[in-house]
Amino acid sequence: MPDVRVVNLTKKFGDIVALDNVNLTVHDKEYFSLLGPSGCGKTTLLKLIAGLIEPDSGEIYIGDKRVDNVPPEDREIGFVFQTFALFPHMTVWENVNYGPKVKNFDEKESETIVHEVLELVKLHERLGAYPNELSGGMMQRIAVARALAAGAKILLLDEPLGQLDAKVRNEIRYEMRKMAKDLNLTAIHVTHDQSEAMSISDRIAVMKKGKIVQVGTPQELYMNPASLFVANFIGESNFLEGSVAEANNGELVIELRGGAKVHAFGKGLARDERAVVVIRPEVLTVEKPSYRGKNVLRGVVEKISFEGTFIRYVIRLESEDFVIVIKPSLTERWFDIGDSITLSFESEKAHIFAYPEAGLMEEISV
Amino acid sequence: MNSRKINDALNALSSKKAPKYTTYLAAIVLFLALILLPPILGIFTKFDTMQQILNQPTLMNRALIAIANSFMIALLVSAFDVIAGVPMAWFITRGKSRWLNIIDTLADIPFIVPTAALGYSLLLFWNGPEGISALFGGSLISPGWLLITLLHFTFSFPIVVRVMVGALLDYKMEFERASRTLGASPFTAARTVTMPILRPSLIASYILAFARSLSETGATFIVAGLFENGPVFLQNIKNELAVSNPPLYEGVTVFTSLILIVVSLAIFAFIRIFGSRLRLPIRGFWPSFERKLSYKKAEASRNSITLIVFFLIVLIPSLFVALPAFEALFNPTLSEAFSGSGIWSDYWQSLVVSYALAGIVTVLSFVIGLPMALMIARKRFGKFTANMFDILVNVPLIVPSIALGVSLKFFWQNFAFIPEFLLLVFAHLAITYPYFVRSMTAAFERISLDMEEAARTLGAKPFGVFKTIMLPLTKYSILSGAIIVFTRSVSETGATLAVVTTLQTAPVVIVNWVKQFVPATPLDIGLGCGILIVLSLAVLLTLRFVTRGKARY
Numbered sequence: 001m002p003d004v005r006v007v008n009l010t011k012k013f014g015d016i017v018a019l020d021n022v023n024l025t026v027h028d029k030e031y032f033s034l035l036g037p038s039g040c041g042k043t044t045l046l047k048l049i050a051g052l053i054e055p056d057s058g059e060i061y062i063g064d065k066r067v068d069n070v071p072p073e074d075r076e077i078g079f080v081f082q083t084f085a086l087f088p089h090m091t092v093w094e095n096v097n098y099g100p101k102v103k104n105f106d107e108k109e110s111e112t113i114v115h116e117v118l119e120l121v122k123l124h125e126r127l128g129a130y131p132n133e134l135s136g137g138m139m140q141r142i143a144v145a146r147a148l149a150a151g152a153k154i155l156l157l158d159e160p161l162g163q164l165d166a167k168v169r170n171e172i173r174y175e176m177r178k179m180a181k182d183l184n185l186t187a188i189h190v191t192h193d194q195s196e197a198m199s200i201s202d203r204i205a206v207m208k209k210g211k212i213v214q215v216g217t218p219q220e221l222y223m224n225p226a227s228l229f230v231a232n233f234i235g236e237s238n239f240l241e242g243s244v245a246e247a248n249n250g251e252l253v254i255e256l257r258g259g260a261k262v263h264a265f266g267k268g269l270a271r272d273e274r275a276v277v278v279i280r281p282e283v284l285t286v287e288k289p290s291y292r293g294k295n296v297l298r299g300v301v302e303k304i305s306f307e308g309t310f311i312r313y314v315i316r317l318e319s320e321d322f323v324i325v326i327k328p329s330l331t332e333r334w335f336d337i338g339d340s341i342t343l344s345f346e347s348e349k350a351h352i353f354a355y356p357e358a359g360l361m362e363e364i365s366v
Numbered sequence: 367m368n369s370r371k372i373n374d375a376l377n378a379l380s381s382k383k384a385p386k387y388t389t390y391l392a393a394i395v396l397f398l399a400l401i402l403l404p405p406i407l408g409i410f411t412k413f414d415t416m417q418q419i420l421n422q423p424t425l426m427n428r429a430l431i432a433i434a435n436s437f438m439i440a441l442l443v444s445a446f447d448v449i450a451g452v453p454m455a456w457f458i459t460r461g462k463s464r465w466l467n468i469i470d471t472l473a474d475i476p477f478i479v480p481t482a483a484l485g486y487s488l489l490l491f492w493n494g495p496e497g498i499s500a501l502f503g504g505s506l507i508s509p510g511w512l513l514i515t516l517l518h519f520t521f522s523f524p525i526v527v528r529v530m531v532g533a534l535l536d537y538k539m540e541f542e543r544a545s546r547t548l549g550a551s552p553f554t555a556a557r558t559v560t561m562p563i564l565r566p567s568l569i570a571s572y573i574l575a576f577a578r579s580l581s582e583t584g585a586t587f588i589v590a591g592l593f594e595n596g597p598v599f600l601q602n603i604k605n606e607l608a609v610s611n612p613p614l615y616e617g618v619t620v621f622t623s624l625i626l627i628v629v630s631l632a633i634f635a636f637i638r639i640f641g642s643r644l645r646l647p648i649r650g651f652w653p654s655f656e657r658k659l660s661y662k663k664a665e666a667s668r669n670s671i672t673l674i675v676f677f678l679i680v681l682i683p684s685l686f687v688a689l690p691a692f693e694a695l696f697n698p699t700l701s702e703a704f705s706g707s708g709i710w711s712d713y714w715q716s717l718v719v720s721y722a723l724a725g726i727v728t729v730l731s732f733v734i735g736l737p738m739a740l741m742i743a744r745k746r747f748g749k750f751t752a753n754m755f756d757i758l759v760n761v762p763l764i765v766p767s768i769a770l771g772v773s774l775k776f777f778w779q780n781f782a783f784i785p786e787f788l789l790l791v792f793a794h795l796a797i798t799y800p801y802f803v804r805s806m807t808a809a810f811e812r813i814s815l816d817m818e819e820a821a822r823t824l825g826a827k828p829f830g831v832f833k834t835i836m837l838p839l840t841k842y843s844i845l846s847g848a849i850i851v852f853t854r855s856v857s858e859t860g861a862t863l864a865v866v867t868t869l870q871t872a873p874v875v876i877v878n879w880v881k882q883f884v885p886a887t888p889l890d891i892g893l894g895c896g897i898l899i900v901l902s903l904a905v906l907l908t909l910r911f912v913t914r915g916k917a918r919y
């Protein structure tokens with residue numbers, strides 16, 4: 001039942017446009033992430049949904065009900081703050097029991113609920129502890145437990161893992177998803193960490209400068225980025241500049257800087273237009289020097305870094321552009337710095353975009 | 367060129383241990399020698415005079431009743447202050463009106479108006495034939511305990527508002543937001559989360575208002591009528607006995623002062639120790655009732671009541687004296703005043719004394735207070751020393767100022783060569799110093815140690831850190847601390863009355879006029895108060911102007 005829907009939502013702080021005409025639907029029981037660089041408006045969007053700040057224009061719906069004028073305490077949401085905001089003057093038990101109390105639940109009933117959620121987050125021993133006696137991981141769980149105990153159907157999480165160290169973070173993120181799924185909750189999870197968003201979300205909205213630039217499943221975003229920004233922000237990409245030499249019904253031949261010609265598929269580009277070819281590092285294959293197929297790029301190994309499972313090569317192409325190539329370390333042959341190398345890729349796996357007016361660097365920078 | 371050399375020299379000096387610690391030690395020694403020890407020693411040298419009062423049961427009874435009155439009024443008034451001041455602070459910090467800035471400034475007015483002028487103003491408003499009494503045909507409230515209570519409320523209310531506005535601005539909204547998302551209505555969130563977290567500020571504001579009510583002498587004397595509280599009693603006794611029976615006068619004074627001091631220290635200690643342990647008395651939850659209190663209508667009526675209380679009980683009575691002052695502008699009183707004839711020559715002299723005194727006291731508070739504040743905030747001599755001085759520095763704050771003045775007088779009169787003006791400086795220094803150190807300690811504590819350490823790792827010497835980090839970041843607090851010291855000194859009457867015999871400060875002159883110890887017409891008094899108020903307003907507006915927009919850090 002509780003879909004969350006925002007329509008034409010705009011919010012300004014003075015001259016800063018924090019959210020610019022945003023439209024978004026999050027489905028019932030979905031684990032949804034808002035992903036984007038710092039300052040793009042993620043927290044602002046989340047606070048608007050929670051009712052902690054008021055929009056300048058636009059509409060917000062939870063389920064079928066328009067909630068713009070509903071105060072936060074009546075929106076049936078749970079909000080987990082980046083700093084957790086556990087009440088310092090209350091024990092763990094009192095913090096978690098706060099929601100049931102202010103919502104006037106029956107005493108017996110609320111006791112059962114508090115026990116259940118504390119069981120759920122595996123923090124049943126420290127009932128009498130005050131927040132300043134807990135570790136970051138514990139505080140995070142209590143913050144979630146507190147939101148759950150208040151009966152939230154929608155969990156709003158503002159960088160809930162941001163304060164934790166990398167190892168704990170990786171463990172807890174799967175627990176978060178599992179918990180939301182087990183309890184049939186809708187979750188909106190704000191993060192600027194793309195690997196976090198990719199690994200736990202059903203769908204992701206990528207934001208940039210107050211706008212949502214693409215919404216999709218992690219796979220869709222990775223396989224079909226709708227813009228250079230998304231291609232760069234999600235996963236890793238090589239960007240090669242060139243211009244359209246031939247255009248034939250979406251089948252393009254691009255002449256890259258330095259003269260090499262590659263084939264790719266893309267719509268909306270005409271002859272002589274400037275273009276950018278985007279190729280994921282793992283898409284590039286290493287070929288024999290005698291290779292005579294399509295899409296040949298030749299270069300020299302400039303840098304090697306060994307990353308355990310993978311080896312990462314930086315290749316200087318004949319055009320003086322650099323590309324990154326990633327290969328499994330144990331199943332493929334190794335190269336040395338200075339080795340000549342011939343690369344290729346399948347046309348279907350590359351993406352073509354028109355060269356951005358603002359410049360490539362400006363477009364993809366976060 | 368030259369200042370640069372001085373700067374280098376200070377930098378070099380500051381990185382050596384000896385000069386650095388000498389500065390701190392000097393500040394401590396001066397504090398002990400000028401502020402803390404003289405009143406204590408003063409009262410102990412006169413300890414034996416107390417026998418005088420033991421065989422005077424009626425006098426003793428009168429003293430005890432007066433003392434009890436003081437504490438009753440102080441406890442009651444500061445409770446009212448908190449009840450009315452918190453909604454006001456809430457309104458100022460959370461409201462959306464464009465007028466809030468002005469209301470914020472207005473709230474400071476009763477605080478900076480010298481209390482003697484305030485007392486006269488209230489007398490006119492509540493009791494005089496032209497004030498609110500006119501509506502009721504006759505005097506609505508005659509001098510006595512009720513008028514004293516109203517008066518104390520008027521000048522201590524702004525203290526609570528100031529402290530709570532600061533606390534609410536510093537408060538991390540996230541806690542309250544979390545409470546709202548968990549289902550609490552705004553009122554419940556404020557009561558169960560915000561107020562408990564701000565408890566230290568609530569306690570501090572209560573103590574400050576309490577101490578202020580206990581100390582105030584000049585204005586209280588004006589509105590007291592036949593009623594006596596501690597300070598009024600001490601002043602009456604001085605008028606009755608100082609000449610006719612000096613030993614009895616000393617005995618009564620020592621007795622009363624000592625009890626006032628001991629009881630207020632005990633109350634202070636009690637609040638300090640138990641205030642922080644006490645979980646707020648009301649821990650229940652009444653969601654549906656409080657929800658009703660939270661929304662538009664209830665909020666609007668709460669704000670209206672707050673504003674009505676503020677305007678009707680605090681602001682308008684404070685400024686009511688403007689009426690006769692205004693009238694005086696259009697008749698001979700004005701030219702008399704400015705020609706300095708008759709009683710006015712004393713007035714102008716007292717004004718010079720008051721402002722010179724306030725200026726000197728402000729500079730001295732700054733010079734010996736700043737190192738002390740730094741020492742306490744940064745625990746330069748260890749945690750224990752810092753905590754100890756943190757408490758000791760506040761002692762003069764809670765001792766009724768007239769008792770402080772009396773004890774000081776007993777001590778310094780052993781040194782006959784000390785001129786009266788210097789005596790006044792010492793008395794005012796003792797009273798104002800704690801305000802300055804308090805506000806500076808708090809300001810230094812707000813600067814995170816990281817910032818200082820970062821500056822050191824970037825190559826700044828200790829003096830450089832102080833100059834480039836600590837001072838710029840605390841500019842606002844220094845300025846507002848200085849203003850508090852200055853206005854407090856201009857207002858101070860109790861300690862002044864206790865230590866002087868010939869010199870007069872402005873509030874003393876006003877008290878003498880109102881009490882008709884000197885023949886002054888209502889227009890004279892009105893104009894005299896009006897001039898004081900205008901000068902204080904000028905100080906306040908200067909502060910507002912200088913610090914505009916600087917309170918951000």
Ligand SMILES: Nc1ncnc2c1ncn2[C@@H]1O[C@H](COP(=O)(O)OP(=O)(O)OP(=O)(O)O)[C@@H](O)[C@H]1O
Nearest residue numbers: 013016017018037038039040041042043044045192
């Ligand atoms: N209360 C505020 N007053 C003024 N500007 C604000 C306020 N809150 C946010 N902003 C501005 O709005 C923009 C979006 O802020 P927001 O906090 O939503 O970003 P974010 O995506 O959450 O960033 P981060 O990842 O750093 O938390 C920023 O430019 C920020 O400076």
Ligand SMILES: [Mg+2]
Nearest residue numbers: 042043044158
């Ligand atoms: Mg944010």
